[in-house]
Amino acid sequence: MSLNAIVTGASRGLGRALAVELARAGAKVVLVARESEALREALAEAVAAARGARGEAHAVAADLGDKEAVHRIAGAAAALIGPIELVVHNASTLGPTPLPLLLDTECEDFERVLQVNVLGPFRLSKAIAGGMALRGRGTIVHISSDAATSAYPRWGAYGVSKAALDHLGRSWAAELGSLGVSVLNVDPGEMDTEMHAAAIPDADRGTLQDPRAVARRLVALVLEPRFENGSRVSINVAAGSP
Numbered sequence: 579m580s581l582n583a584i585v586t587g588a589s590r591g592l593g594r595a596l597a598v599e600l601a602r603a604g605a606k607v608v609l610v611a612r613e614s615e616a617l618r619e620a621l622a623e624a625v626a627a628a629r630g631a632r633g634e635a636h637a638v639a640a641d642l643g644d645k646e647a648v649h650r651i652a653g654a655a656a657a658l659i660g661p662i663e664l665v666v667h668n669a670s671t672l673g674p675t676p677l678p679l680l681l682d683t684e685c686e687d688f689e690r691v692l693q694v695n696v697l698g699p700f701r702l703s704k705a706i707a708g709g710m711a712l713r714g715r716g717t718i719v720h721i722s723s724d725a726a727t728s729a730y731p732r733w734g735a736y737g738v739s740k741a742a743l744d745h746l747g748r749s750w751a752a753e754l755g756s757l758g759v760s761v762l763n764v765d766p767g768e769m770d771t772e773m774h775a776a777a778i779p780d781a782d783r784g785t786l787q788d789p790r791a792v793a794r795r796l797v798a799l800v801l802e803p804r805f806e807n808g809s810r811v812s813i814n815v816a817a818g819s820p
């Protein structure tokens with residue numbers, strides 16, 4: 579398979595599983611996360627998965643909340659793997675944990691959640707989607723959450739950011755759909771990851787989805803698109819949907 583892809587938040591959890599799954603399918607993948615040992619380990623796993631599938635994996639260390647970093651990510655990714663055909667905006671922060679009530683949420687913490695979860699994806703898509711439109715094809719995936727559509731106490735800043743991300747996806751689809759750019763908002767469902775453990779430490783992990791199973795479902799969705807542009811899709815591995 580020939581596909582040039584960026585996956586943000588690829589050092590662990592769903593993003594790492596997605597990068598590995600794409601590399602295993604033969605894609606050229608750029609993993610983005612902040613500099614860490616976890617990112618180096620994720621890269622090694624993706625490189626190993628790419629071997630034999632004629633895929634490639636590279637890493638660009640950057641903070642999605644840093645506006646100066648976004649053009650560096652887009653430029654480095656294009657230099658490493660060529661024109662970007664898929665970007666998965668998966669990186670996300672909850673803000674401080676334990677999750678505070680809105681009345682206890684510092685404005686600066688709310689701002690940081692929006693920087694990482696909404697403005698980072700917007701800036702990165704802005705740097706990439708013009709090229710997709712000129713070439714007449716490309717896919718943008720936003721990783722959302724059920725907190726985008728349901729209001730839960732203590733999930734305010736994160737939920738607002740995911741609701742905004744969903745609408746950003748619909749807006750990109752409305753503007754770029756006729757130019758061949760597809761946008762999908764995906765609620766991955768509850769997964770056994772560091773983020774889930776930080777948010778709900780006493781959760782029964784046995785009830786949570788394996789991010790690798792979610793990643794397999796998501797890659798299949800991207801490779802065989804069958805959803806209306808700008809759709810919101812919920813993945814439920816146990817129920818076999820979508």
Ligand SMILES: NC(=O)c1ccc[n+]([C@@H]2O[C@H](COP(=O)([O-])OP(=O)(O)OC[C@H]3O[C@@H](n4cnc5c(N)ncnc54)[C@H](OP(=O)(O)O)[C@@H]3O)[C@@H](O)[C@H]2O)c1
Binds near residue numbers: 617
């Ligand atoms: N887990 C769930 O149950 C669940 C449910 C619904 C939706 N989601 C969504 O699914 C996606 C993946 O979640 P997950 O559970 O896999 O999360 P996770 O294990 O916490 O991983 C988050 C990833 O995002 C990266 N990241 C965070 N802040 C970043 C920043 N400022 N710049 C660059 N990278 C950053 C992290 O890398 P570094 O920290 O190393 O930079 C890490 O690779 C997220 O969008 C999340 O909101 C998760």
